[in-house]
Amino acid sequence: MRRTAALLTLLTVLAPAPAALAEPAAEKAEMEAVVRDLLRREPELVVEALTLFQAKQKAEAELAKQRVLTERADEIFRNPDDPITGNPDGDVTVVEFFDYQCPYCKRVEPIVQELLEGDGNIRYVSKEFPILGPESVFAARAALASREQDLYQPFSDRLMEHGGDFTEEAVMSIAREVGLDVDQLRGDMAAQSGEIDRIISRNRALAQDLGITGTPAFVIGERLIPGAVDLATLEKAVADVRENKTKKGATN
Numbered sequence: 001m002r003r004t005a006a007l008l009t010l011l012t013v014l015a016p017a018p019a020a021l022a023e024p025a026a027e028k029a030e031m032e033a034v035v036r037d038l039l040r041r042e043p044e045l046v047v048e049a050l051t052l053f054q055a056k057q058k059a060e061a062e063l064a065k066q067r068v069l070t071e072r073a074d075e076i077f078r079n080p081d082d083p084i085t086g087n088p089d090g091d092v093t094v095v096e097f098f099d100y101q102c103p104y105c106k107r108v109e110p111i112v113q114e115l116l117e118g119d120g121n122i123r124y125v126s127k128e129f130p131i132l133g134p135e136s137v138f139a140a141r142a143a144l145a146s147r148e149q150d151l152y153q154p155f156s157d158r159l160m161e162h163g164g165d166f167t168e169e170a171v172m173s174i175a176r177e178v179g180l181d182v183d184q185l186r187g188d189m190a191a192q193s194g195e196i197d198r199i200i201s202r203n204r205a206l207a208q209d210l211g212i213t214g215t216p217a218f219v220i221g222e223r224l225i226p227g228a229v230d231l232a233t234l235e236k237a238v239a240d241v242r243e244n245k246t247k248k249g250a251t252n
Contacts, residue, residue: 068209069222075206076219081199083126083144083152086116090123092241094234095219097129097207100139100159101166102215104228109160111231115238122238126156127203129215135166137200142171144196145188146180154178 069076077093086094096112098105116122128144130136139159146155155178164170172182189196207217210224218225218234221241225233 066222068206069219069224072206072209075202077125079125079202081202083147083156084123085126085153086122086124087120088123090121091245092121092220092238093123093125094238095125095127097127097203097212097215097217097219098160099130099132099136099215100143100162101132101136104214105216106160106163108216108228109157111229111234114231115234119235119238127206128200129203129207129212129217130200131204131215138168139166139171140200141189141193141196142175142185144199145185145192146175148188148192149180149184151178151180155180 076095094115112124116124128140130140143152143156143159146152155175158174158178159166159171162170162174172185175182175185207213210217210219212224212226214226216226216228218229218237220234220237221244223237223240225237
């Protein structure tokens with residue numbers, strides 16, 4: 001019982017108090033004195049308390065992420081601004097946040113293609129999420145503007161395959177390779193600048209709320225899967241969504 005009380009005391013000190021409930025200076029000093037005394041007598045409590053505190057923080061972050069997945073499902077899975085590939089009427093939606101310069105995104109790209117080729121009932125949503133500097137932003141803006149010429153997917157695929165620098169010249173050279181009218185592309189990038197920037201900003205804000213700090217990151221059903229995962233991981237997540245739908249009679 002004493003040990004539990006001691007741990008609770010340490011956790012109280014570790015956890016930041018809301019501003020409205022901030023302790024008076026005298027009470028804070030008294031609490032700090034109690035903690036110093038505890039640490040002198042039982043220093044091992046620090047490790048135990050920190051472990052408990054970190055576990056609590058992790059659990060709270062997971063709950064917050066699940067709330068976002070539930071409350072903002074339309075924004076995640078069904079935003080009309082997002083490019084859709086695979087089967088537009090597929091029974092499972094796979095969402096990917098990516099950056100064209102990200103080496104891990106490039107590594108997982110053939111795995112994604114294998115997933116889509118092997119399962120014709122997946123609806124694939126692309127979230128342009130440029131986080132690796134101005135060149136990434138330019139490439140993402142060009143890709144989004146290419147939708148006006150109905151060449152988003154071949155352009156996006158070729159950008160992901162590109163292993164060199166993402167200078168403006170390189171991006172426009174790739175655009176020509178896939179059949180884009182570069183003059184029109186530049187014009188569309190300028191004309192749609194505000195809309196394109198809004199899409200990218202929205203994706204960044206959504207990623208932040210989901211706790212996504214790097215690329216690639218996948219959202220499949222109620223699961224957030226970070227990193228360049230293998231095919232089996234993606235297939236299992238898709239299968240789990242289908243199984244849950246069968247049990248619940250749910251849609252999406």
